[in-house]
Amino acid sequence: MVGYVETVSNGNQLLAAALMGSFTMALSGAVGFVLWKGPVGLARFIKRQGITSFAVSTNQWVSRDVYNSLSRYVYENRIGNFSRTIALVSEWKDKGDLLNSVREHSYGLGLGWHVFTFGKTILFAQKSRVEQAGTEITEEVTIFSIGRSPKTLQRLIDAVTPVEDEDGIRFFSLSKDGWKKQARIITGGLDSLALDENIKTFFRNEVKFYLNNRARYHDLNLAWKITFMLHGVPGTGKTSVIRAIAAEFAFNICTIDLKAVTTEVLNNAIAQMPPKSILLFEDCDGMAATANRSSTNKIVKLKNKDGDESPQSNNVSDALDGYSVDLQGFLNVLDGVIPLNDVVVFMTTNHIERIDDAVFRDGRTDHVIELPKLEPQL
Structure with a gap:
Protein backbone atom coordinates (compact mmCIF):
# COMPACT_ATOMS: atom_id res chain seq x y z
CA MET A 1 0.00 0.00 0.00
CA VAL A 2 2.93 2.33 0.82
CA GLY A 3 4.42 1.77 -2.62
CA TYR A 4 1.08 2.46 -4.25
CA VAL A 5 0.76 5.72 -2.31
CA GLU A 6 4.30 6.79 -3.30
CA THR A 7 3.57 6.07 -6.94
CA VAL A 8 0.28 7.97 -6.93
CA SER A 9 1.64 10.93 -4.95
CA ASN A 10 4.76 11.19 -7.19
CA GLY A 11 6.82 12.46 -4.29
CA ASN A 12 4.23 14.96 -3.06
CA GLN A 13 4.41 14.58 0.72
CA LEU A 14 1.11 16.36 1.39
CA LEU A 15 -0.81 14.18 -1.07
CA ALA A 16 0.84 11.06 0.30
CA ALA A 17 -0.19 11.96 3.86
CA ALA A 18 -3.76 12.61 2.76
CA LEU A 19 -3.97 9.28 0.92
CA MET A 20 -2.52 7.34 3.88
CA GLY A 21 -4.97 9.05 6.25
CA SER A 22 -7.89 8.14 4.01
CA PHE A 23 -6.82 4.51 3.73
CA THR A 24 -6.29 4.32 7.51
CA MET A 25 -9.74 5.74 8.28
CA ALA A 26 -11.41 3.41 5.78
CA LEU A 27 -9.61 0.40 7.22
CA SER A 28 -10.45 1.41 10.80
CA GLY A 29 -14.11 1.89 9.86
CA ALA A 30 -14.29 -1.50 8.21
CA VAL A 31 -12.67 -3.25 11.17
CA GLY A 32 -14.91 -1.40 13.62
CA PHE A 33 -18.00 -2.28 11.60
CA VAL A 34 -17.08 -5.96 11.60
CA LEU A 35 -16.25 -5.94 15.31
CA TRP A 36 -19.57 -4.21 16.15
CA LYS A 37 -21.88 -6.00 13.75
CA GLY A 38 -20.34 -9.38 14.43
CA PRO A 39 -21.37 -9.64 18.11
CA VAL A 40 -24.72 -7.97 17.44
CA GLY A 41 -25.46 -10.36 14.59
CA LEU A 42 -24.32 -13.31 16.70
CA ALA A 43 -26.54 -12.20 19.57
CA ARG A 44 -29.53 -11.87 17.26
CA PHE A 45 -28.84 -15.30 15.78
CA ILE A 46 -28.65 -16.88 19.25
CA LYS A 47 -31.87 -15.09 20.25
CA ARG A 48 -33.71 -16.35 17.18
CA GLN A 49 -32.47 -19.89 17.62
CA GLY A 50 -32.48 -20.26 21.40
CA ILE A 51 -35.27 -18.04 22.72
CA THR A 52 -39.04 -18.34 22.27
CA SER A 53 -41.30 -15.32 22.72
CA PHE A 54 -44.98 -14.46 22.92
CA ALA A 55 -46.44 -10.95 22.64
CA VAL A 56 -49.91 -9.62 23.52
CA SER A 57 -51.08 -6.00 23.32
CA THR A 58 -54.07 -3.76 23.96
CA ASN A 59 -54.58 -2.67 20.34
CA GLN A 60 -57.37 -5.21 19.80
CA TRP A 61 -60.34 -5.75 22.05
CA VAL A 62 -60.15 -9.56 21.75
CA SER A 63 -56.68 -9.61 23.35
CA ARG A 64 -57.23 -7.13 26.18
CA ASP A 65 -58.48 -9.69 28.69
CA VAL A 66 -55.41 -11.84 28.10
CA TYR A 67 -53.16 -8.77 28.29
CA ASN A 68 -54.62 -7.66 31.63
CA SER A 69 -54.54 -11.16 33.10
CA LEU A 70 -50.97 -11.82 31.92
CA SER A 71 -49.73 -8.46 33.25
CA ARG A 72 -51.33 -9.16 36.62
CA TYR A 73 -49.73 -12.65 36.75
CA VAL A 74 -46.25 -11.32 35.93
CA TYR A 75 -46.61 -8.60 38.57
CA GLU A 76 -47.74 -11.03 41.25
CA ASN A 77 -45.00 -13.60 40.46
CA ARG A 78 -42.04 -11.36 39.65
CA ILE A 79 -38.68 -11.78 41.31
CA GLY A 80 -38.37 -8.53 43.25
CA ASN A 81 -34.61 -8.00 43.04
CA PHE A 82 -34.75 -8.11 39.26
CA SER A 83 -38.13 -6.41 38.73
CA ARG A 84 -38.37 -3.11 40.57
CA THR A 85 -40.59 -1.05 38.24
CA ILE A 86 -44.28 -0.87 39.07
CA ALA A 87 -47.14 1.19 37.68
CA LEU A 88 -50.24 2.78 39.11
CA VAL A 89 -53.31 1.14 37.58
CA SER A 90 -56.43 3.32 37.54
CA GLU A 91 -59.90 2.03 36.80
CA TRP A 92 -63.26 3.74 36.79
CA LYS A 93 -65.95 2.12 38.91
CA ASP A 94 -69.44 3.12 37.85
CA LYS A 95 -72.04 4.13 40.41
CA GLY A 96 -75.22 4.03 38.41
CA ASP A 97 -74.00 5.94 35.33
CA LEU A 98 -70.88 7.46 33.79
CA LEU A 99 -71.53 10.84 35.36
CA ASN A 100 -71.28 9.35 38.86
CA SER A 101 -68.05 7.36 38.70
CA VAL A 102 -65.10 7.04 41.02
CA ARG A 103 -61.53 6.20 40.11
CA GLU A 104 -59.92 3.35 42.04
CA HIS A 105 -56.17 2.78 42.11
CA SER A 106 -54.00 -0.29 42.46
CA TYR A 107 -50.43 -1.30 41.60
CA GLY A 108 -49.41 -3.29 38.55
CA LEU A 109 -46.65 -4.12 36.10
CA GLY A 110 -44.38 -1.20 35.15
CA LEU A 111 -42.61 -0.51 31.86
CA GLY A 112 -39.32 -2.27 31.15
CA TRP A 113 -37.89 -5.72 31.84
CA HIS A 114 -39.09 -8.16 34.49
CA VAL A 115 -38.07 -11.61 35.69
CA PHE A 116 -40.80 -13.86 37.03
CA THR A 117 -41.56 -17.48 37.71
CA PHE A 118 -44.16 -19.79 36.22
CA GLY A 119 -44.14 -22.91 38.36
CA LYS A 120 -40.45 -23.82 38.58
CA THR A 121 -39.54 -22.06 35.34
CA ILE A 122 -37.90 -18.64 35.20
CA LEU A 123 -39.26 -16.42 32.43
CA PHE A 124 -38.61 -12.89 31.26
CA ALA A 125 -41.11 -10.18 30.39
CA GLN A 126 -40.81 -6.81 28.68
CA LYS A 127 -43.59 -4.22 28.90
CA SER A 128 -43.49 -1.42 26.34
CA ARG A 129 -45.75 1.40 25.22
CA VAL A 130 -46.38 2.70 21.70
CA GLU A 131 -48.27 5.88 20.93
CA GLN A 132 -50.57 5.45 17.95
CA ALA A 133 -52.20 8.12 15.80
CA GLY A 134 -54.12 10.69 17.79
CA THR A 135 -54.40 9.99 21.50
CA GLU A 136 -54.57 6.20 21.36
CA ILE A 137 -51.77 4.43 23.25
CA THR A 138 -51.01 0.75 22.83
CA GLU A 139 -49.24 -1.25 25.52
CA GLU A 140 -47.55 -4.57 24.84
CA VAL A 141 -46.14 -7.33 27.03
CA THR A 142 -43.68 -9.79 25.49
CA ILE A 143 -42.77 -13.00 27.34
CA PHE A 144 -39.44 -14.77 26.67
CA SER A 145 -38.40 -18.30 27.56
CA ILE A 146 -35.03 -19.96 27.00
CA GLY A 147 -35.26 -22.80 24.53
CA ARG A 148 -36.90 -23.50 21.20
CA SER A 149 -40.05 -25.17 22.48
CA PRO A 150 -43.18 -22.96 22.82
CA LYS A 151 -44.87 -25.38 25.24
CA THR A 152 -44.00 -23.44 28.40
CA LEU A 153 -45.41 -20.22 26.97
CA GLN A 154 -48.50 -22.04 25.74
CA ARG A 155 -49.12 -23.44 29.22
CA LEU A 156 -48.67 -19.95 30.69
CA ILE A 157 -51.16 -18.37 28.28
CA ASP A 158 -53.66 -21.19 28.86
CA ALA A 159 -53.31 -20.66 32.62
CA VAL A 160 -53.90 -16.90 32.57
CA THR A 161 -56.58 -16.71 29.86
CA PRO A 162 -59.96 -16.02 31.51
CA VAL A 163 -62.44 -18.84 31.09
CA GLU A 164 -65.77 -17.70 29.66
CA ASP A 165 -69.11 -19.38 29.55
CA GLU A 166 -69.99 -19.94 25.90
CA ASP A 167 -73.72 -19.94 26.59
CA GLY A 168 -75.86 -16.85 26.74
CA ILE A 169 -75.55 -13.27 25.54
CA ARG A 170 -72.46 -11.26 26.40
Whole structure:
Protein backbone atom coordinates (compact mmCIF):
# COMPACT_ATOMS: atom_id res chain seq x y z
CA MET A 1 0.00 0.00 0.00
CA VAL A 2 2.93 2.33 0.82
CA GLY A 3 4.42 1.77 -2.62
CA TYR A 4 1.08 2.46 -4.25
CA VAL A 5 0.76 5.72 -2.31
CA GLU A 6 4.30 6.79 -3.30
CA THR A 7 3.57 6.07 -6.94
CA VAL A 8 0.28 7.97 -6.93
CA SER A 9 1.64 10.93 -4.95
CA ASN A 10 4.76 11.19 -7.19
CA GLY A 11 6.82 12.46 -4.29
CA ASN A 12 4.23 14.96 -3.06
CA GLN A 13 4.41 14.58 0.72
CA LEU A 14 1.11 16.36 1.39
CA LEU A 15 -0.81 14.18 -1.07
CA ALA A 16 0.84 11.06 0.30
CA ALA A 17 -0.19 11.96 3.86
CA ALA A 18 -3.76 12.61 2.76
CA LEU A 19 -3.97 9.28 0.92
CA MET A 20 -2.52 7.34 3.88
CA GLY A 21 -4.97 9.05 6.25
CA SER A 22 -7.89 8.14 4.01
CA PHE A 23 -6.82 4.51 3.73
CA THR A 24 -6.29 4.32 7.51
CA MET A 25 -9.74 5.74 8.28
CA ALA A 26 -11.41 3.41 5.78
CA LEU A 27 -9.61 0.40 7.22
CA SER A 28 -10.45 1.41 10.80
CA GLY A 29 -14.11 1.89 9.86
CA ALA A 30 -14.29 -1.50 8.21
CA VAL A 31 -12.67 -3.25 11.17
CA GLY A 32 -14.91 -1.40 13.62
CA PHE A 33 -18.00 -2.28 11.60
CA VAL A 34 -17.08 -5.96 11.60
CA LEU A 35 -16.25 -5.94 15.31
CA TRP A 36 -19.57 -4.21 16.15
CA LYS A 37 -21.88 -6.00 13.75
CA GLY A 38 -20.34 -9.38 14.43
CA PRO A 39 -21.37 -9.64 18.11
CA VAL A 40 -24.72 -7.97 17.44
CA GLY A 41 -25.46 -10.36 14.59
CA LEU A 42 -24.32 -13.31 16.70
CA ALA A 43 -26.54 -12.20 19.57
CA ARG A 44 -29.53 -11.87 17.26
CA PHE A 45 -28.84 -15.30 15.78
CA ILE A 46 -28.65 -16.88 19.25
CA LYS A 47 -31.87 -15.09 20.25
CA ARG A 48 -33.71 -16.35 17.18
CA GLN A 49 -32.47 -19.89 17.62
CA GLY A 50 -32.48 -20.26 21.40
CA ILE A 51 -35.27 -18.04 22.72
CA THR A 52 -39.04 -18.34 22.27
CA SER A 53 -41.30 -15.32 22.72
CA PHE A 54 -44.98 -14.46 22.92
CA ALA A 55 -46.44 -10.95 22.64
CA VAL A 56 -49.91 -9.62 23.52
CA SER A 57 -51.08 -6.00 23.32
CA THR A 58 -54.07 -3.76 23.96
CA ASN A 59 -54.58 -2.67 20.34
CA GLN A 60 -57.37 -5.21 19.80
CA TRP A 61 -60.34 -5.75 22.05
CA VAL A 62 -60.15 -9.56 21.75
CA SER A 63 -56.68 -9.61 23.35
CA ARG A 64 -57.23 -7.13 26.18
CA ASP A 65 -58.48 -9.69 28.69
CA VAL A 66 -55.41 -11.84 28.10
CA TYR A 67 -53.16 -8.77 28.29
CA ASN A 68 -54.62 -7.66 31.63
CA SER A 69 -54.54 -11.16 33.10
CA LEU A 70 -50.97 -11.82 31.92
CA SER A 71 -49.73 -8.46 33.25
CA ARG A 72 -51.33 -9.16 36.62
CA TYR A 73 -49.73 -12.65 36.75
CA VAL A 74 -46.25 -11.32 35.93
CA TYR A 75 -46.61 -8.60 38.57
CA GLU A 76 -47.74 -11.03 41.25
CA ASN A 77 -45.00 -13.60 40.46
CA ARG A 78 -42.04 -11.36 39.65
CA ILE A 79 -38.68 -11.78 41.31
CA GLY A 80 -38.37 -8.53 43.25
CA ASN A 81 -34.61 -8.00 43.04
CA PHE A 82 -34.75 -8.11 39.26
CA SER A 83 -38.13 -6.41 38.73
CA ARG A 84 -38.37 -3.11 40.57
CA THR A 85 -40.59 -1.05 38.24
CA ILE A 86 -44.28 -0.87 39.07
CA ALA A 87 -47.14 1.19 37.68
CA LEU A 88 -50.24 2.78 39.11
CA VAL A 89 -53.31 1.14 37.58
CA SER A 90 -56.43 3.32 37.54
CA GLU A 91 -59.90 2.03 36.80
CA TRP A 92 -63.26 3.74 36.79
CA LYS A 93 -65.95 2.12 38.91
CA ASP A 94 -69.44 3.12 37.85
CA LYS A 95 -72.04 4.13 40.41
CA GLY A 96 -75.22 4.03 38.41
CA ASP A 97 -74.00 5.94 35.33
CA LEU A 98 -70.88 7.46 33.79
CA LEU A 99 -71.53 10.84 35.36
CA ASN A 100 -71.28 9.35 38.86
CA SER A 101 -68.05 7.36 38.70
CA VAL A 102 -65.10 7.04 41.02
CA ARG A 103 -61.53 6.20 40.11
CA GLU A 104 -59.92 3.35 42.04
CA HIS A 105 -56.17 2.78 42.11
CA SER A 106 -54.00 -0.29 42.46
CA TYR A 107 -50.43 -1.30 41.60
CA GLY A 108 -49.41 -3.29 38.55
CA LEU A 109 -46.65 -4.12 36.10
CA GLY A 110 -44.38 -1.20 35.15
CA LEU A 111 -42.61 -0.51 31.86
CA GLY A 112 -39.32 -2.27 31.15
CA TRP A 113 -37.89 -5.72 31.84
CA HIS A 114 -39.09 -8.16 34.49
CA VAL A 115 -38.07 -11.61 35.69
CA PHE A 116 -40.80 -13.86 37.03
CA THR A 117 -41.56 -17.48 37.71
CA PHE A 118 -44.16 -19.79 36.22
CA GLY A 119 -44.14 -22.91 38.36
CA LYS A 120 -40.45 -23.82 38.58
CA THR A 121 -39.54 -22.06 35.34
CA ILE A 122 -37.90 -18.64 35.20
CA LEU A 123 -39.26 -16.42 32.43
CA PHE A 124 -38.61 -12.89 31.26
CA ALA A 125 -41.11 -10.18 30.39
CA GLN A 126 -40.81 -6.81 28.68
CA LYS A 127 -43.59 -4.22 28.90
CA SER A 128 -43.49 -1.42 26.34
CA ARG A 129 -45.75 1.40 25.22
CA VAL A 130 -46.38 2.70 21.70
CA GLU A 131 -48.27 5.88 20.93
CA GLN A 132 -50.57 5.45 17.95
CA ALA A 133 -52.20 8.12 15.80
CA GLY A 134 -54.12 10.69 17.79
CA THR A 135 -54.40 9.99 21.50
CA GLU A 136 -54.57 6.20 21.36
CA ILE A 137 -51.77 4.43 23.25
CA THR A 138 -51.01 0.75 22.83
CA GLU A 139 -49.24 -1.25 25.52
CA GLU A 140 -47.55 -4.57 24.84
CA VAL A 141 -46.14 -7.33 27.03
CA THR A 142 -43.68 -9.79 25.49
CA ILE A 143 -42.77 -13.00 27.34
CA PHE A 144 -39.44 -14.77 26.67
CA SER A 145 -38.40 -18.30 27.56
CA ILE A 146 -35.03 -19.96 27.00
CA GLY A 147 -35.26 -22.80 24.53
CA ARG A 148 -36.90 -23.50 21.20
CA SER A 149 -40.05 -25.17 22.48
CA PRO A 150 -43.18 -22.96 22.82
CA LYS A 151 -44.87 -25.38 25.24
CA THR A 152 -44.00 -23.44 28.40
CA LEU A 153 -45.41 -20.22 26.97
CA GLN A 154 -48.50 -22.04 25.74
CA ARG A 155 -49.12 -23.44 29.22
CA LEU A 156 -48.67 -19.95 30.69
CA ILE A 157 -51.16 -18.37 28.28
CA ASP A 158 -53.66 -21.19 28.86
CA ALA A 159 -53.31 -20.66 32.62
CA VAL A 160 -53.90 -16.90 32.57
CA THR A 161 -56.58 -16.71 29.86
CA PRO A 162 -59.96 -16.02 31.51
CA VAL A 163 -62.44 -18.84 31.09
CA GLU A 164 -65.77 -17.70 29.66
CA ASP A 165 -69.11 -19.38 29.55
CA GLU A 166 -69.99 -19.94 25.90
CA ASP A 167 -73.72 -19.94 26.59
CA GLY A 168 -75.86 -16.85 26.74
CA ILE A 169 -75.55 -13.27 25.54
CA ARG A 170 -72.46 -11.26 26.40
CA PHE A 171 -73.28 -7.68 27.39
CA PHE A 172 -70.90 -4.72 27.25
CA SER A 173 -71.46 -1.29 28.75
CA LEU A 174 -69.44 1.82 28.07
CA SER A 175 -67.33 3.20 30.92
CA LYS A 176 -64.66 5.88 31.06
CA ASP A 177 -62.08 3.14 30.47
CA GLY A 178 -63.86 1.84 27.37
CA TRP A 179 -66.06 -1.22 26.92
CA LYS A 180 -66.62 -3.35 30.01
CA LYS A 181 -67.94 -6.88 29.93
CA GLN A 182 -71.00 -7.54 32.04
CA ALA A 183 -72.57 -10.82 33.12
CA ARG A 184 -73.92 -13.19 30.48
CA ILE A 185 -77.64 -13.76 30.23
CA ILE A 186 -79.13 -17.04 29.10
CA THR A 187 -82.08 -16.51 26.78
CA GLY A 188 -83.77 -18.14 23.83
CA GLY A 189 -84.10 -17.00 20.24
CA LEU A 190 -87.07 -15.42 18.50
CA ASP A 191 -89.14 -18.58 18.86
CA SER A 192 -89.10 -18.11 22.63
CA LEU A 193 -91.10 -14.87 22.32
CA ALA A 194 -94.88 -14.50 22.38
CA LEU A 195 -94.70 -12.37 19.26
CA ASP A 196 -96.59 -12.29 15.97
CA GLU A 197 -95.06 -14.80 13.53
CA ASN A 198 -94.91 -12.17 10.77
CA ILE A 199 -92.73 -9.98 12.95
CA LYS A 200 -90.43 -12.89 13.84
CA THR A 201 -90.08 -13.81 10.16
CA PHE A 202 -89.36 -10.19 9.25
CA PHE A 203 -86.48 -9.89 11.74
CA ARG A 204 -85.03 -13.27 10.76
CA ASN A 205 -85.05 -12.47 7.05
CA GLU A 206 -83.56 -9.00 7.44
CA VAL A 207 -80.74 -10.09 9.74
CA LYS A 208 -79.94 -13.12 7.56
CA PHE A 209 -79.82 -10.91 4.46
CA TYR A 210 -77.44 -8.57 6.23
CA LEU A 211 -75.15 -11.40 7.40
CA ASN A 212 -75.08 -13.14 4.00
CA ASN A 213 -74.36 -10.06 1.86
CA ARG A 214 -71.18 -8.54 3.22
CA ALA A 215 -69.55 -8.46 -0.23
CA ARG A 216 -72.58 -6.70 -1.69
CA TYR A 217 -72.36 -3.93 0.92
CA HIS A 218 -68.67 -3.47 0.16
CA ASP A 219 -69.24 -3.45 -3.61
CA LEU A 220 -71.74 -0.62 -3.13
CA ASN A 221 -69.25 1.21 -0.86
CA LEU A 222 -71.66 0.96 2.07
CA ALA A 223 -70.90 0.33 5.72
CA TRP A 224 -71.75 -3.29 6.56
CA LYS A 225 -74.49 -2.50 9.05
CA ILE A 226 -78.25 -2.62 9.45
CA THR A 227 -80.25 -0.24 11.63
CA PHE A 228 -83.61 -0.76 13.34
CA MET A 229 -85.77 1.65 15.31
CA LEU A 230 -88.22 -0.16 17.61
CA HIS A 231 -91.06 1.83 19.13
CA GLY A 232 -94.27 1.18 20.97
CA VAL A 233 -95.86 1.61 24.36
CA PRO A 234 -93.98 0.21 27.38
CA GLY A 235 -94.28 -3.54 27.76
CA THR A 236 -94.41 -4.48 24.07
CA GLY A 237 -91.13 -6.41 24.29
CA LYS A 238 -88.64 -4.11 22.56
CA THR A 239 -85.70 -5.17 24.73
CA SER A 240 -86.80 -8.82 24.63
CA VAL A 241 -86.74 -8.79 20.83
CA ILE A 242 -83.20 -7.44 20.79
CA ARG A 243 -82.01 -10.08 23.26
CA ALA A 244 -83.70 -12.83 21.27
CA ILE A 245 -82.01 -11.69 18.04
CA ALA A 246 -78.66 -11.58 19.84
CA ALA A 247 -79.18 -15.12 21.13
CA GLU A 248 -80.36 -16.49 17.78
CA PHE A 249 -77.47 -15.03 15.75
CA ALA A 250 -74.72 -15.08 18.43
CA PHE A 251 -74.28 -11.30 18.72
CA ASN A 252 -72.77 -9.33 21.56
CA ILE A 253 -74.86 -6.45 22.89
CA CYS A 254 -73.10 -3.11 23.49
CA THR A 255 -75.18 -0.46 25.24
CA ILE A 256 -74.47 3.29 25.23
CA ASP A 257 -76.28 5.93 27.26
CA LEU A 258 -76.27 9.00 24.99
CA LYS A 259 -76.95 11.26 27.96
CA ALA A 260 -73.74 10.25 29.72
CA VAL A 261 -71.09 10.50 27.00
CA THR A 262 -69.57 13.19 24.82
CA THR A 263 -69.48 12.99 21.04
CA GLU A 264 -65.75 12.23 21.17
CA VAL A 265 -66.26 9.39 23.65
CA LEU A 266 -69.08 8.01 21.49
CA ASN A 267 -66.92 8.05 18.35
CA ASN A 268 -63.99 6.35 20.07
CA ALA A 269 -66.26 3.70 21.60
CA ILE A 270 -67.78 2.78 18.23
CA ALA A 271 -64.35 2.53 16.64
CA GLN A 272 -63.33 0.01 19.34
CA MET A 273 -66.47 -2.11 19.51
CA PRO A 274 -66.14 -5.90 19.78
CA PRO A 275 -66.82 -7.64 16.45
CA LYS A 276 -70.26 -8.99 15.59
CA SER A 277 -72.17 -6.79 17.99
CA ILE A 278 -75.53 -5.15 18.41
CA LEU A 279 -75.06 -1.46 19.18
CA LEU A 280 -78.01 -0.56 21.39
CA PHE A 281 -79.35 2.93 22.11
CA GLU A 282 -82.30 2.57 24.48
CA ASP A 283 -84.95 5.19 25.27
CA CYS A 284 -83.83 7.57 22.53
CA ASP A 285 -86.63 10.09 23.09
CA GLY A 286 -86.11 13.24 25.13
CA MET A 287 -82.39 13.78 24.57
CA ALA A 288 -80.34 16.23 22.53
CA ALA A 289 -78.89 13.49 20.31
CA THR A 290 -82.29 12.66 18.77
CA ALA A 291 -84.59 15.56 19.72
CA ASN A 292 -87.27 16.40 17.15
CA ARG A 293 -86.75 19.82 15.55
CA SER A 294 -90.21 19.88 13.96
CA SER A 295 -93.74 18.94 14.90
CA THR A 296 -94.31 16.25 12.28
CA ASN A 297 -92.71 12.92 11.47
CA LYS A 298 -93.21 10.50 8.65
CA ILE A 299 -93.32 7.15 10.41
CA VAL A 300 -93.43 3.71 8.80
CA LYS A 301 -95.46 1.38 11.03
CA LEU A 302 -95.71 -2.37 11.17
CA LYS A 303 -99.39 -3.04 11.68
CA ASN A 304 -100.74 -5.64 14.04
CA LYS A 305 -102.85 -8.57 12.91
CA ASP A 306 -106.04 -6.46 12.86
CA GLY A 307 -104.43 -3.74 10.74
CA ASP A 308 -104.85 -1.08 13.44
CA GLU A 309 -102.42 1.73 14.15
CA SER A 310 -102.54 3.60 17.43
CA PRO A 311 -102.33 7.42 17.23
CA GLN A 312 -99.14 9.13 18.41
CA SER A 313 -98.78 12.48 20.17
CA ASN A 314 -96.39 15.19 18.99
CA ASN A 315 -95.04 16.48 22.29
CA VAL A 316 -91.37 17.38 22.06
CA SER A 317 -89.29 16.98 25.18
CA ASP A 318 -87.88 20.09 26.77
CA ALA A 319 -85.05 20.45 29.29
CA LEU A 320 -82.33 19.09 26.99
CA ASP A 321 -79.56 21.26 28.47
CA GLY A 322 -76.57 19.39 29.88
CA TYR A 323 -76.61 16.43 27.47
CA SER A 324 -73.36 15.87 25.63
CA VAL A 325 -74.00 14.18 22.26
CA ASP A 326 -75.76 16.47 19.80
CA LEU A 327 -77.94 15.50 16.83
CA GLN A 328 -75.21 15.96 14.24
CA GLY A 329 -72.81 13.74 16.17
CA PHE A 330 -75.43 11.01 16.43
CA LEU A 331 -76.30 11.28 12.71
CA ASN A 332 -72.64 10.83 11.86
CA VAL A 333 -72.75 7.54 13.73
CA LEU A 334 -75.81 6.34 11.82
CA ASP A 335 -74.27 7.46 8.52
CA GLY A 336 -71.23 5.31 9.17
CA VAL A 337 -68.85 8.29 9.08
CA ILE A 338 -66.98 6.49 11.85
CA PRO A 339 -66.13 2.97 10.62
CA LEU A 340 -69.26 1.02 11.53
CA ASN A 341 -68.84 -2.47 10.09
CA ASP A 342 -70.05 -5.83 11.36
CA VAL A 343 -72.67 -4.04 13.48
CA VAL A 344 -76.43 -4.24 13.91
CA VAL A 345 -77.79 -0.99 15.34
CA PHE A 346 -80.96 -0.95 17.44
CA MET A 347 -82.70 2.12 18.82
CA THR A 348 -85.73 1.95 21.09
CA THR A 349 -88.26 4.56 22.17
CA ASN A 350 -91.68 4.81 23.75
CA HIS A 351 -92.30 8.14 21.98
CA ILE A 352 -91.43 7.96 18.30
CA GLU A 353 -92.85 11.44 17.71
CA ARG A 354 -90.00 12.93 19.76
CA ILE A 355 -87.32 11.64 17.38
CA ASP A 356 -86.09 14.03 14.69
CA ASP A 357 -86.95 13.22 11.05
CA ALA A 358 -83.28 13.25 10.09
CA VAL A 359 -82.74 10.03 12.08
CA PHE A 360 -85.07 8.16 9.71
CA ARG A 361 -83.50 9.14 6.40
CA ASP A 362 -82.41 6.41 3.97
CA GLY A 363 -79.02 5.01 4.84
CA ARG A 364 -79.34 5.93 8.50
CA THR A 365 -82.29 3.89 9.71
CA ASP A 366 -83.26 0.93 7.54
CA HIS A 367 -86.40 -0.16 9.41
CA VAL A 368 -88.77 1.65 11.77
CA ILE A 369 -90.89 -0.98 13.50
CA GLU A 370 -93.81 -0.49 15.86
CA LEU A 371 -94.26 -3.46 18.16
CA PRO A 372 -97.98 -3.88 18.88
CA LYS A 373 -99.27 -4.33 22.39
CA LEU A 374 -99.95 -7.97 23.09
CA GLU A 375 -103.58 -8.88 23.68
CA PRO A 376 -104.56 -11.72 26.04
CA GLN A 377 -105.58 -14.93 24.29
CA LEU A 378 -109.12 -16.10 25.11
